[in-house]
Amino acid sequence: DAKTTQPTSMDCAEGRAANLPCNHSTISGNEYVYWYRQIHSQGPQYIIHGLKNNETNEMASLIITEDRKSSTLILPHATLRDTAVYYCIVRLETSGSRLTFGEGTQLTVNP
């Protein structure tokens, strides 16, 4: 799995967009970028993943740079319930069942 670097913490105002960056400069051509989040006292929750193209689902958007060395998770209208630790994971889609979680970014959404 490629190494990822995320800021330790970020703040966002409720209702505004939250943009969470992730650097993965050693990513290989077939590795995907996955995002999970963990709300306090709960298990991690899958958010979104992508390979090259930008992706959007009902939870978030994922923007991957053209060189694929970094990506940004966007929560378009953050709510207090989005306060959580966000994990960026880079790995092959078929590299087994293990997920390697780093330290992630603690996002705090403020009223």
Add this chain to the structure above:
Amino acid sequence: KAGVTQTPRYLIKTRGQQVTLSCSPISGHRSVSWYQQTPGQGLQFLFEYFSETQRNKGNFPGRFSGRQFSNSRSEMNVSTLELGDSALYLCASSLRSGAPGGNYGYTFGSGTRLTVV
């Protein structure tokens, strides 16, 4: 649909004892993975079971073991408990083994918080 159910939610054990934790996956999911989460080490993969077979194993001592039943429910066992085993133990279920995104994305339970005294 019902989520991933882990029991018990909280547990206190004494050093040297053994413990069994249970995980009921989402109906139809055949893959169950277990993780340990501690403040110092973060989330660490323990093992995965798929169709009653262990598919993958993390770097934990042999005191940590697991199994999966024909209905996909899984148990993990820790023998000879140590203080350092105090942690949140999470299980995740998936339709398919080894595909962590999209429709096959892992769904985690809320965990069992084990305290060893």
